[in-house]
Amino acid sequence: MTRIYFNEVVTRDGFQIEPEFIATDAKVALIDALSLCGYAKIEATSFVSPKAIPMLRDAEEVMGRITRAPEVEYTVLVPNLRGAERALESKADELNLVMSTSETHNRANLRMGREQSFAALAEVVRHVDGRTPINVSLSTAFGCPMEGDVPEAEVVQFAERFAGLGVRGLTICDTTGMAHPGQVAHMVETLQQRVKGVQLTLHFHNTRGMGLANLLAAVQGGIVRFDGSLGGLGGCPYAPGASGNICSEDAVHMLHAMGYDTGMDLPRLLSVARGLPYIVGHDVPGQVAKAGLITDLHPAPQAQ
Numbered sequence: 001m002t003r004i005y006f007n008e009v010v011t012r013d014g015f016q017i018e019p020e021f022i023a024t025d026a027k028v029a030l031i032d033a034l035s036l037c038g039y040a041k042i043e044a045t046s047f048v049s050p051k052a053i054p055m056l057r058d059a060e061e062v063m064g065r066i067t068r069a070p071e072v073e074y075t076v077l078v079p080n081l082r083g084a085e086r087a088l089e090s091k092a093d094e095l096n097l098v099m100s101t102s103e104t105h106n107r108a109n110l111r112m113g114r115e116q117s118f119a120a121l122a123e124v125v126r127h128v129d130g131r132t133p134i135n136v137s138l139s140t141a142f143g144c145p146m147e148g149d150v151p152e153a154e155v156v157q158f159a160e161r162f163a164g165l166g167v168r169g170l171t172i173c174d175t176t177g178m179a180h181p182g183q184v185a186h187m188v189e190t191l192q193q194r195v196k197g198v199q200l201t202l203h204f205h206n207t208r209g210m211g212l213a214n215l216l217a218a219v220q221g222g223i224v225r226f227d228g229s230l231g232g233l234g235g236c237p238y239a240p241g242a243s244g245n246i247c248s249e250d251a252v253h254m255l256h257a258m259g260y261d262t263g264m265d266l267p268r269l270l271s272v273a274r275g276l277p278y279i280v281g282h283d284v285p286g287q288v289a290k291a292g293l294i295t296d297l298h299p300a301p302q303a304q
Contacts, residue, residue: 004219004255004262005040007201007227008248010276011062012043012077014233016055018280024058026279028065033272034230035069038264043096043227046077047086063090075135079110084124088132095128096171097121098137101155102144105175109139118161125165135169136162137203142187143178152187159195169199171227174214175236177207177243181217188221201225204246206232206285211246212254219260226251230269231276231284247286249273257294266293 011027031044044066050057059076068074075094078084087095099117100106106114125134141155159170172191174184184202191200202218202225204211215226228248235244252264273289 001259001261002219002224004260005225006038006248006252006262006264007041007043007075007225008034008037008039008230009043009203009227009245010034010230010233010248012046012056013227013245014229014231015280016046016053017235018055018233020281021055022279024061024065027058027062030230030272030276030279031062031066031074034269035067035072036265037269037272038262039072040225040263041073041075041094043075043077044092046079047083047090048077048079060086060090063092077137078124080120081124081127084128088128092132094133094135094168095124096135096137097124097167098139099158100139100144100175101158102140102147102150104146105140105144108146114158118158121162122165125162125167130166133168135171135199135201136167137171137173138162139173139175141172142174142183143176145176145178152190155187156190156194159191159198163195163198167198169201169225170195171201171203173203174205175203177205177211179204179214180210181213184214184217185221188218188223192222199225201227203227205235205244206246207235207243212251215246215251216254219255228252230273231286231289233276233280233284244285247288250286250288253288253293 045059045062046056047059073093075096076087076092078087078095103114202223204214228251229245230248232244232247249269252262255262270289276284
């Protein structure tokens with residue numbers, strides 16, 4: 001059975017919209033615990049302006065204090081050249097750049113048009129010049145809450161342009177939870193034909209309850225890399241009713257049940273997940289941490 005690789009995004013994508021600052025000690029301890037669970041990558045933080053996202057104002061300290069497992073890549077979100085310099089100084093293993101394939105969402109989220117974003121990110125790629133691998137995340141690839149459908153051709157042309165710059169990877173993001181499995185199946189078939197040789201990752205949100213169905217459609221279409229967020233934390237501020245990313249432990253549990261090899265230590269991951277509500281101070285959407293594995297059996301009820 002094909003090996004599936006997971007990237008954990010909870011301490012960046014998951015935490016960035018939490019209302020209360022999460023202590024640096026807690027972030028470091030969580031990343032260290034996740035590093036022992038079998039992830040391919042952990043998106044540890046983001047080198048954005050502290051004014052823009054106060055939650056991640058401790059990016060340098062987090063990167064300096066985590067215990068790095070040799071088999072894990074520690075990736076960081078980078079918005080611009082200044083962020084790239086900070087990330088390089090912090091010895092990130094990968095820089096993750098981001099723009100939206102929807103013009104309206106890009107302007108709402110990044111305060112510039114798509115072509116401006118592409119030019120700025122291309123400058124970052126040239127500046128880094130192969131010193132560190134670069135991944136580009138294309139947001140709203142399956143739909144925009146302001147524009148509606150984003151044509152697949154728009155997503156593909158940006159994917160091809162970034163691939164042409166020599167980036168190592170592309171993450172195709174259902175930022176606002178608008179994808180459905182049929183759409184996902186067609187998208188991944190097209191992308192694998194058009195951007196061969198690029199590491200493709202899929203990033204789904206569960207805003208409308210189709211996150212795991214979309215992941216399964218992508219797996220069946222040949223994709224082997226996925227983002228997930230512990231407990232299902234996260235969500236786009238421009239997606240009304242957003243309920244967060246797909247839950248890492250729920251996705252791993254589903255694939256294990258189906259016989260896929262994820263390289264993940266699921267019992268250890270569940271143990272970490274069960275501590276997450278205590279870190280963020282509220283319940284989280286993940287289900288398997290609450291219900292247990294499907295192989296967990298219980299005694300029959302006693303007759304009354």
